């Protein structure tokens with residue numbers, strides 16, 4: 016039997032690299048769309064893929080060019096297409112709305128159109144985002160929660176979500192969106208707050224920095240592990256019918272909690288090192304996100320496994336390793352989602368309503 020072919024846009028990123036590993040492990044022939052320049056600079060631009068590089072088929076292409084995407088689709092003829100590529104940094108979308116909207120909306124549209132024209136049987140996954148809920152109109156957020164985006168990034172994701180639904184309804188494509196809440200890992204880009212914090216702590220421990228500048232410490236996010244979230248993507252494309260799903264842990268912690276825990280795990284008090292910089296605040300903030308993944312749990316059989324404390328710890332350990340520090344962590348942790356607040360913290364981890372969160376499921 017010939018292997019199923021999967022095509023991933025954004026294969027070089029955090030999610031793309033985990034998804035590529037998952038698909039290879041499941042026997043897929045894995046293809047990826049990458050910028051031409053990446054093929055000439057693999058050490059830097061393909062760094063997350065280096066251990067599996069020889070097992071992948073990489074094709075040059077750009078979200079800004081319908082012709083290039085059409086060419087890749089025509090050549091690969093995938094059975095499944097995972098569209099993860101995007102300008103994904105919310106802050107940047109305030110600096111350049113035009114490129115965020117153009118790249119993200121057109122890129123999704125081009126891929127959908129090319130699939131419809133060339134491989135209509137191909138199953139399509141779109142990476143939606145909890146940023147679509149923005150100024151949330153209900154807590155927790157599920158598939159029925161109205162969207163109230165707060166950035167051009169959020170607008171681009173809402174547009175991609177509606178494009179995906181429209182191609183499903185109008186042209187009969189198996190096309191669905193995952194509405195993924197924040198998901199992190201040691202492979203997270205340094206521009207995102209989680210990695211900025213854990214790498215910042217590692218640099219402070221290594222004597223390479225003496226403070227960490229952050230923006231809004233009170234923003235609340237539902238943080239899960241990226242490796243588990245790509246499994247939900249795959250499950251979405253294995254169902255009898257294409258549907259949209261929220262993927263989240265159901266637990267919410269603040270940026271302050273993240274910083275406090277990271278520093279505490281390193282034996283430090285975040286208040287001695289964290290400086291807030293008003294420049295890092297966003298013109299329109301998403302204050303609180305808490306996902307309700309009941310549908311994914313019940314229909315896909317997916318469950319989040321890594322709790323907040325285990326996630327922070329894994330990221331911190333990896334960043335410490337990379338600066339040559341062996342963080343001998345003695346604090347107990349369950350590794351499960353059930354009791355993440357058991358860690359000895361200077362303060363309390365607080366949830367949306369100011370009380371410790373119970374597991375959502």
Ligand code: GDD
Nearest residue numbers: 103105144145146196197206207208209229230231234295
């Ligand atoms: N990046 C960053 N840097 N964020 C900061 C900082 C800082 O120095 N200080 C505070 N924050 C706050 C932001 O204001 C935001 O409220 C929160 O930390 C999280 O910011 P990010 O880590 O940049 O992620 P995000 O929530 O904006 O978006 C991420 O998650 C979305 C899913 O909800 C990205 O991965 C998006 O692409 C994704 O769609």
